[in-house]
Amino acid sequence: xxxxxxxxxxxxxxxxxxxxxxxxxxxxxxxxxxxxxxxxxxxxxxxxxxxxxxxxxxxxxxxxxxxxxxxxxxxxxxxxxxxxxxxxxxxxxxxxxxxxxxxxxxxxxxxxxxxxxxxxxxxxxxxxxxxxxxxxxxxxxxxxxxxxxxxxxxxxxxxxxxxxxxxxxxxxxxxxxxxxxxxx
Amino acid sequence: xxxxxxxxxxxxxxxxxxxxxxxxxxxxxxxxxxxxxxxxxxxxxxxxxxxxxxxxxxxxxxxxxxxxxxxxxxxxxxxxxxxxxxxxxxxxxxxxxxxxxxxxxxxxxxxxxxxxxxxxxxxxxxxxxxxxxxxxxxxxxxxxxxxxxxxxxxxxxxxxxxxxxxxxxxxxxxxxxxxxxxxxxxxxxxxxxxxxxxxxxxxxxxxxxxxxxxxxxxxxxxxxxxxxxxxxxxxxxxxxxxxxxxxxxxxxxxxxxxxxxxxxxxxxxxxxxxxxxxxxxxxxxxxxxxxxxxxxxxxxxxxxxxxxxxxxxxxxxxxxxxxxxxxxxxxxxxxxxxxxxxxxxxxxxxxxxxxxxxxxxxxxxxxxxxxxxxxxxxxxxxxxxxxxxxxxxxxxxxxxxxxxxxxxxxxxxxxxxxxxxxxxxxxxxxxxxxxxxxxxxxxxxxxxxxxxxxxxxxxxxxxxxxxxxxxxxxxxxxxxxxxxxxxxxxxxxxxxxxxxxxxxxxxxxxxxxxxxxxxxxxxxxxxxxxxxxxxxxxxxxxxxxxxxxxxxxxxxxxxxxxxxxxxxxxxxxxxxxxxxxxxxxxxxxxxxxxxxxxxxxxxxxxxxxxxxxxxxxxxxxxxxxxxxxxxxxxxxxxxxxxxxxxxxxxxxxxxxxxxxxxxxxxxxxxxxxxxxxxxxxxxxxxxxxxxxxxxxxxxxxxxxxxxxxxxxxxxxxxxxxxxxxxxxxxxxxxxxxxxxxxxxxxxxxxxxxxxxxxxxxxxxxxxxxxxxxxxxxxxxxxxx
Numbered sequence: 001x002x003x004x005x006x007x008x009x010x011x012x013x014x015x016x017x018x019x020x021x022x023x024x025x026x027x028x029x030x031x032x033x034x035x036x037x038x039x040x041x042x043x044x045x046x047x048x049x050x051x052x053x054x055x056x057x058x059x060x061x062x063x064x065x066x067x068x069x070x071x072x073x074x075x076x077x078x079x080x081x082x083x084x085x086x087x088x089x090x091x092x093x094x095x096x097x098x099x100x101x102x103x104x105x106x107x108x109x110x111x112x113x114x115x116x117x118x119x120x121x122x123x124x125x126x127x128x129x130x131x132x133x134x135x136x137x138x139x140x141x142x143x144x145x146x147x148x149x150x151x152x153x154x155x156x157x158x159x160x161x162x163x164x165x166x167x168x169x170x171x172x173x174x175x176x177x178x179x180x181x182x183x184x
Numbered sequence: 185x186x187x188x189x190x191x192x193x194x195x196x197x198x199x200x201x202x203x204x205x206x207x208x209x210x211x212x213x214x215x216x217x218x219x220x221x222x223x224x225x226x227x228x229x230x231x232x233x234x235x236x237x238x239x240x241x242x243x244x245x246x247x248x249x250x251x252x253x254x255x256x257x258x259x260x261x262x263x264x265x266x267x268x269x270x271x272x273x274x275x276x277x278x279x280x281x282x283x284x285x286x287x288x289x290x291x292x293x294x295x296x297x298x299x300x301x302x303x304x305x306x307x308x309x310x311x312x313x314x315x316x317x318x319x320x321x322x323x324x325x326x327x328x329x330x331x332x333x334x335x336x337x338x339x340x341x342x343x344x345x346x347x348x349x350x351x352x353x354x355x356x357x358x359x360x361x362x363x364x365x366x367x368x369x370x371x372x373x374x375x376x377x378x379x380x381x382x383x384x385x386x387x388x389x390x391x392x393x394x395x396x397x398x399x400x401x402x403x404x405x406x407x408x409x410x411x412x413x414x415x416x417x418x419x420x421x422x423x424x425x426x427x428x429x430x431x432x433x434x435x436x437x438x439x440x441x442x443x444x445x446x447x448x449x450x451x452x453x454x455x456x457x458x459x460x461x462x463x464x465x466x467x468x469x470x471x472x473x474x475x476x477x478x479x480x481x482x483x484x485x486x487x488x489x490x491x492x493x494x495x496x497x498x499x500x501x502x503x504x505x506x507x508x509x510x511x512x513x514x515x516x517x518x519x520x521x522x523x524x525x526x527x528x529x530x531x532x533x534x535x536x537x538x539x540x541x542x543x544x545x546x547x548x549x550x551x552x553x554x555x556x557x558x559x560x561x562x563x564x565x566x567x568x569x570x571x572x573x574x575x576x577x578x579x580x581x582x583x584x585x586x587x588x589x590x591x592x593x594x595x596x597x598x599x600x601x602x603x604x605x606x607x608x609x610x611x612x613x614x615x616x617x618x619x620x621x622x623x624x625x626x627x628x629x630x631x632x633x634x635x636x637x638x639x640x641x642x643x644x645x646x647x648x649x650x651x652x653x654x655x656x657x658x659x660x661x662x663x664x665x666x667x668x669x670x671x672x673x674x675x676x677x678x679x680x681x682x683x684x685x686x687x688x689x690x691x692x693x694x695x696x697x698x699x700x701x702x703x704x705x706x707x708x709x710x711x712x713x714x715x716x717x718x719x720x721x722x723x724x725x726x727x728x729x730x731x732x733x734x735x736x737x738x739x740x741x742x743x744x745x746x747x748x749x750x751x752x753x754x755x756x757x758x759x760x761x762x763x764x765x766x767x768x769x770x771x772x773x774x775x776x777x778x779x780x781x782x783x784x785x786x787x788x789x790x791x792x793x794x795x796x797x798x799x800x801x802x803x804x805x806x807x808x809x810x811x812x813x814x815x816x817x818x819x820x821x822x823x824x825x826x827x828x829x830x831x832x833x834x835x836x837x838x839x840x841x842x843x844x845x846x847x848x849x850x851x852x853x854x855x856x857x858x859x860x861x862x863x864x865x866x867x868x869x870x871x872x873x874x875x876x877x878x879x880x881x882x883x884x885x886x887x888x889x890x891x892x893x894x895x896x897x898x899x900x901x902x903x904x905x906x907x908x909x910x911x912x913x914x915x916x917x918x919x920x921x922x923x924x925x926x927x928x929x930x931x932x933x934x935x936x937x938x939x940x941x942x943x944x945x946x947x948x949x950x951x952x953x954x955x956x957x958x959x960x961x962x963x964x965x966x967x968x
Contacts, residue, residue, distance in 0.1 A: 021310065028309075037213070037216070037219070038212070040217070040387075040388070041389070042387040042388065042389065042889075043469040045469070045889055047888070047889035047894075048469075050387055077213065078213035079212070083212070084212065087211070091211040095204070095207045095208070098854045098855065098857075098858045100210055101688035101689070102435065102436045102687055102688030103206070103209075103211075103215055103434070104386075104387045104388040106211060125902065128897070129897040129898045130897075132896070132897040134896070135897075136387060136896060137387065138862070139437055139858075139862045140861055141863070141864055141900065142861075143861040143903050145897065146902065
């Protein structure tokens with residue numbers, strides 16, 4: 001592979017490095033280089049949000065970032081949110097309230113919802129709907145997704161269980177990305 | 185008495201809104217969709233697609249692509265020596281249907297944007313896309329046909345020149361004396377009803393992994409119909425069917441768009457055999473929008489006649505169906521599915537549907553959620569509102585006056601379709617109990633026009649009774665039964681193999697609830713295996729709201745066989761009469777002595793260590809059932825939609841949506857509600873936002889999710905749902921389908937609400953999509 005570059009990042013708490021093509025999308029780095037296939041791809045245009053992950057504590061669409069742009073960053077994917085027996089409150093709530101059907105949009109929905117609850121621990125229904133407008137679901141009609149997020153917001157650790165606060169450096173990197181309009 | 189007739193255990197799982205069994209893997213990101221599966225030695229594929237809507241292929245130069253680093257092969261349409269063109273399986277009976285050849289990769293002519301013209305295979309996902317861009321194709325453009333009404337005019341340009349016409353077929357279904365019906369009418373309302381083209385838009389793109397090794401093919405595909413896929417792979421490739429295994433892995437939504445045999449599935453299988461390597465392809469969304477079949481796309485001329493006092497005397501529709509460029513799996517049959525329920529919930533003495541199928545230079549239409557029934561329901565439900573306005577009669581009173589009498593079920597309609605059960609007044613009464621119409625009107629936000637719309641609907645689903653649909657009935661060359669195999673392990677754990685292929689519906693939970701009640705176990709101990717032709721019995725897949733009504737019933741029947749055997753074993757071991765053994769509190773026990781009994785685990789132990797079984801009984805505890813329904817099932821209900829229209833911008837806000845649906849006794853109310861929510865939003869999407877648009881050159885303008893507007897969470901409200909439960913006499917569960925009902929019911933409720941809002945301005949009729957621009961233009965026109 002001509003002109004590969006080395007990228008390193010922390011993904012779900014683990015240090016990861018690989019030589020990649022400069023054009024490799026972050027979502028493909030996560031899915032194919034690291035095998036974290038919980039993050040999905042549903043469109044070519046950053047509309048569907050199935051690929052939503054957290055980059056330095058903020059939700060971004062990983063199909064719209066290059067892996068090299070995440071060099072040095074802290075990334076959290078659905079695989080880092082909860083385990084069997086110790087699910088994240090959002091995962092519990094999506095399960096309890098039937099907030100998913102085919103499940104394809106679900107990881108992105110959960111990551112976007114976690115971002116919302118981190119910023120706004122007690123959102124209104126309308127705030128939930130607006131926060132999730134960048135994540136498309138064809139199955140549920142959103143009714144139970146919204147219900148699940150509102151229910152999770154009642155949980156004492158729904159917001160705090162999100163990724164640890166970004167470092168100053170990470171924050172700067174996240175803001176740079178957001179400033180370039182490349183994020184969510 | 186067989187176990188099928190026995191009431192379930194005392195505290196049944198059926199009826200409970202339990203959490204889904206399938207969710208843990210999905211919420212943790214541990215599911216395996218097609219793009220999550222890779223195999224050793226795998227290559228990647230990319231298709232070169234036509235940018236022209238209609239053209240002769242004059243040359244294809246693959247040399248540069250073949251030399252691109254990592255490329256193993258480039259194939260064109262003439263390289264693929266397939267046994268047959270892609271299949272068209274369902275044809276309306278008794279008529280000539282023109283079926284132009286549709287090859288997996290186009291050979292000499294392309295007929296729509298996105299038609300594949302070459303297949304590039306290589307070792308890297310990105311490299312094959314680069315190489316595909318280096319395939320040089322020269323086209324000689326031909327005239328393009330996009331408008332179905334112009335396509336039928338004399339001298340029109342032709343999609344397929346050798347057919348000599350753009351008309352594919354004509355088919356009619358009627359009953360009663362239609363001329364006498366209109367002659368008896370005091371009022372006749374005529375409307376042109378446009379039901380525009382939409383995309384299924386499952387969030388998971390399609391994908392295929394073909395793995396041909398040592399004479400056998402394993403094909404994994406994001407499909408709703410693995411068994412059909414195996415059959416047609418055999419026919420297309422000339423591979424004996426037992427050497428093919430088709431697998432639907434976790435499938436991320438379908439909505440009918442994955443009820444298809446796609447050229448990519450065939451081409452990858454062919455190439456895998458040719459190269460003896462596994463090959464994978466996953467579509468991009470842009471590819472999907474142009475090459476995954478679309479739905480709807482009808483122009484209908486509708487006439488409804490009634491007496492002055494509001495008795496409907498006749499209903500006639502002439503439907504022009506845009507078929508697109510080719511007949512795919514079910515394409516010409518889709519509008520016919522609507523014809524079966526064209527008169528909706530009304531007792532109309534004369535009903536006639538005339539269908540004309542028309543070719544255009546677009547991707548084919550085929551089944552998308554509802555498939556023909558949303559279109560039919562839209563026609564009758566919008567036109568009954570139009571009729572009410574013409575008669576000066578309340579639209580609900582007009583509906584009530586024409587509802588089929590609840591005492592008349594099973595009810596045979598004018599066209600001879602027998603509706604299984606229904607109570608339409610009860611559904612409407614329950615709906616109205618949730619609505620205070622005066623208060624709703626009074627609460628309109630300042631400056632907005634508030635409208636209320638209704639839809640009272642039924643639909644035909646639970647596909648399907650083979651006797652009705654098969655060769656000597658409607659004429660389809662297929663049976664539509666379903667199968668289930670239930671295996672009780674020696675530990676009492678249960679594995680169920682179903683021939684359905686769920687992809688979001690929650691069948692693993694629903695079926696486990698059905699089984700648990702009949703064996704006295706917990707749904708947690710019942711695993712449902714689906715979507716793999718290599719593991720279970722023959723099956724037919726998931727579509728047409730059939731998976732519970734037909735697939736669930738076959739599970740109930742196979743489980744009943746297990747329970748029958750269990751009772752015999754218990755009776756033998758406890759020295760009691762078989763008829764005295766009943767399932768109580770988790771045990772097959774002697775009537776009146778609940779302590780004297782055996783659990784399913786104990787019975788399985790006795791069955792697998794067979795030292796004390798009744799004489800002649802086979803060991804083991806595993807049963808198979810095939811179930812072919814006697815009739816379709818007919819869910820029904822009543823929906824109401826409240827909208828606020830901004831007269832300055834034309835924007836529509838759905839303020840409230842209240843729905844009453846009846847799909848028989850609920851197995852899992854939580855899952856039923858979920859199906860209705862999603863169905864309604866699918867219809868809101870069509871009514872307000874979504875439209876597949878080809879321009880006059882046949883270019884697809886809405887080729888991605890930036891241009892094709894799926895509704896988001898911010899575009900829709902939360903819903904208020906209620907249910908009536910009218911059992912179907914067709915199956916032992918009493919159930920009807922619910923996957924499509926919301927979509928079938930909702931588009932007329934929304935349309936009627938918007939028209940209701942705009943009536944004060946003089947706008948009395950509108951076709952979808954009810955975009956702000958269309959509404960604003962209508963308002964301006966009404967003003968001038």
